[in-house]
Amino acid sequence: MREAAFIKQNSEKWKSFENLLGERFTGDPDKLSELFIELTDDLSYAQTNYPSSKITIYLNDLTLRVHGNIYKNKKERSGRFFTFWKTELPLTIYKNRNALLASLVIFSISIAIGVISAYYDDSFVRIILGDSYVNMTISNIERGDPMAVYKGEGETSMFLFITFNNIKVALMTFAAGVAYALGTVYFLFTNGIMLGSFQTFFYKYDLLLHSVLSIWIHGTIEISSIVIAGGAGLVLGNSLLFPGTYSRGESLLRGAREGAKISIGLIPLFIIAGFLEGFVTRHTEMHDLIKLFIILASAAFIIYYFIFYPIIINNQFKHATKN
Numbered sequence: 001m002r003e004a005a006f007i008k009q010n011s012e013k014w015k016s017f018e019n020l021l022g023e024r025f026t027g028d029p030d031k032l033s034e035l036f037i038e039l040t041d042d043l044s045y046a047q048t049n050y051p052s053s054k055i056t057i058y059l060n061d062l063t064l065r066v067h068g069n070i071y072k073n074k075k076e077r078s079g080r081f082f083t084f085w086k087t088e089l090p091l092t093i094y095k096n097r098n099a100l101l102a103s104l105v106i107f108s109i110s111i112a113i114g115v116i117s118a119y120y121d122d123s124f125v126r127i128i129l130g131d132s133y134v135n136m137t138i139s140n141i142e143r144g145d146p147m148a149v150y151k152g153e154g155e156t157s158m159f160l161f162i163t164f165n166n167i168k169v170a171l172m173t174f175a176a177g178v179a180y181a182l183g184t185v186y187f188l189f190t191n192g193i194m195l196g197s198f199q200t201f202f203y204k205y206d207l208l209l210h211s212v213l214s215i216w217i218h219g220t221i222e223i224s225s226i227v228i229a230g231g232a233g234l235v236l237g238n239s240l241l242f243p244g245t246y247s248r249g250e251s252l253l254r255g256a257r258e259g260a261k262i263s264i265g266l267i268p269l270f271i272i273a274g275f276l277e278g279f280v281t282r283h284t285e286m287h288d289l290i291k292l293f294i295i296l297a298s299a300a301f302i303i304y305y306f307i308f309y310p311i312i313i314n315n316q317f318k319h320a321t322k323n
Contacts, residue, residue, distance in 0.1 A: 100231035114196020159278030181237020
């Protein structure tokens with residue numbers, strides 16, 4: 001988009017922010033929250049396409065002024081990076097919470113399909129996981145080391161491979177949303193069915209608890225991130241299916257920006273999950289209480305940052321705009 005067209009298209013929105021600065025806000029706080037997210041989107045777009053332009057300097061200044069005005073009672077200094085993790089990403093998650101919930105529902109249904117299918121049909125696991133993997137795991141079980149698959153490679157190489165692979169899967173899950181969300185739904189279903197079949201396989205060998213305490217050391221963060229990436233893909237797909245008052249192209253651009261923010265926010269989680277899988281999960285001799293602590297701590301973080309923290313930030317945003 002030409003810079004002049006970009007300015008003309010968004011100038012009224014930016015003026016509304018300028019008018020709000022220094023005034024007592026009496027409108028809809030949720031609307032202001034959405035406008036703030038759009039402003040940071042515009043800043044990112046300008047930094048990418050017009051890095052040396054005056055409009056980029058203007059938007060950067062306006063974003064800092066709006067953020068500082070909203071959180072004027074906070075003393076901490078916030079740069080762009082800090083603002084993204086502390087405010088921008090949580091607000092984006094809150095705004096798209098229905099898409100994230102839909103992703104969780106789809107994934108849960110697919111897990112149930114995998115569990116039921118694997119429980120009643122032994123051949124189903126082989127279809128989903130492959131004969132070689134199933135045969136290898138049975139061999140490991142017979143040798144008394146069911147989780148030996150996590151010990152087959154060097155720690156560092158395994159960490160790097162798994163991390164990059166998980167990031168690739170997450171980005172594919174998000175990008176597949178451009179096919180009117182159908183691609184994202186497909187990725188969620190295949191991963192959910194695989195997980196349900198996998199756990200049912202160990203259940204049939206009376207190793208469900210052992211597998212859960214081992215696999216979910218890294219799986220708590222890894223699987224949660226896949227679900228969140230699915231939510232990002234649904235955001236992208238919904239922007240095409242339900243463009244609202246925007247043109248379909250503009251709606252797609254906005255959906256892509258918000259979905260990309262969520263996906264980028266998952267990268268540190270995949271690094272942590274890859275580290276746990278490469279360096280920690282392999283130590284199956286660890287006491288069960290240590291394993292349980294890691295799992296619960298991981299779950300607590302996911303629940304807090306992706307469920308409760310966005311609500312807290314959104315409520316703070318509402319409160320700040322009324323004062």
